[in-house]
Amino acid sequence: MASGKLIVFSAPSGSGKTTIVRHLLSETNLPLDFSISAASREPRVGEIHGKDYYFLSAADFKAKVDGDAFLEWEEVYKDNFYGTLKSEITRIWAEGKHVIFDIDVVGGLNIKKQFPKETLAIFVQPPSLEEMERRLRGRATETEEKIKMRVAKAAQEMDFAKKFDTVLINNDLSVAKQDAYNMVSEFIKK
Ligand code: 5GP
Numbered sequence: 001m002a003s004g005k006l007i008v009f010s011a012p013s014g015s016g017k018t019t020i021v022r023h024l025l026s027e028t029n030l031p032l033d034f035s036i037s038a039a040s041r042e043p044r045v046g047e048i049h050g051k052d053y054y055f056l057s058a059a060d061f062k063a064k065v066d067g068d069a070f071l072e073w074e075e076v077y078k079d080n081f082y083g084t085l086k087s088e089i090t091r092i093w094a095e096g097k098h099v100i101f102d103i104d105v106v107g108g109l110n111i112k113k114q115f116p117k118e119t120l121a122i123f124v125q126p127p128s129l130e131e132m133e134r135r136l137r138g139r140a141t142e143t144e145e146k147i148k149m150r151v152a153k154a155a156q157e158m159d160f161a162k163k164f165d166t167v168l169i170n171n172d173l174s175v176a177k178q179d180a181y182n183m184v185s186e187f188i189k190k
Helices: 019-028 058-066 088-095 105-114 129-139 142-162 173-189
Strands: 006-010 032-035 036-040 054-055 070-077 078-085 098-103 119-125 166-169
Touching: 006 088, 006 105, 019 032, 019 098, 032 054, 036 058, 054 058, 058 070, 058 173, 070 088, 070 105, 070 142, 078 088, 078 098, 078 105, 088 098, 098 105, 105 119, 105 142, 119 142, 119 173, 129 142, 142 173, 166 173
Parallel strands: 006 098, 006 119, 032 098, 036 054, 119 166
Antiparallel strands: 036 078, 070 078
């Protein structure tokens, strides 16, 4: 495959998108590989450099911005930079696979704009903001202040849903996983 497809999963955090993306990656009959983003935040317990993210210092991140290494990048939260490296797309397409992304809504739409035909942009919608807050608390990886910040951002992000190719409602995780599988396998056949 000279060039493949791009499958973007975007959503407010706490929507379950990371779980859905991991599920699709574990489906051996879908030829997908994960676009490992660069991020300037601290790794959470269990996260691995070069698998979950390329964890960079803010200075190293800025050097890559200056070097034009990113397809898109953003300050998703104050002082926390995240970005998609151009080299991830070439790496994965060279493997003969399609690229799957777990990125925020602005980044997701940015990729869709740059590759309109190749991209399927999926917005994962949590059942409600209350449920999302409950999930974030259940994850117990963030401080109270950070949870509040994420919920506030999520409320804004919900407005973006209509700009995506499709909305995946995550009420029931096993249904959402199956729906996601169907959407992706249809799209990569085209
Ligand atoms: P987290 O800190 O929870 O891993 O990620 C915070 C937010 O940043 C999530 O919405 C995540 O999808 C998003 N994100 C991760 N990587 C990228 C990226 O490369 N670009 C953009 N724009 N957002 C990203």
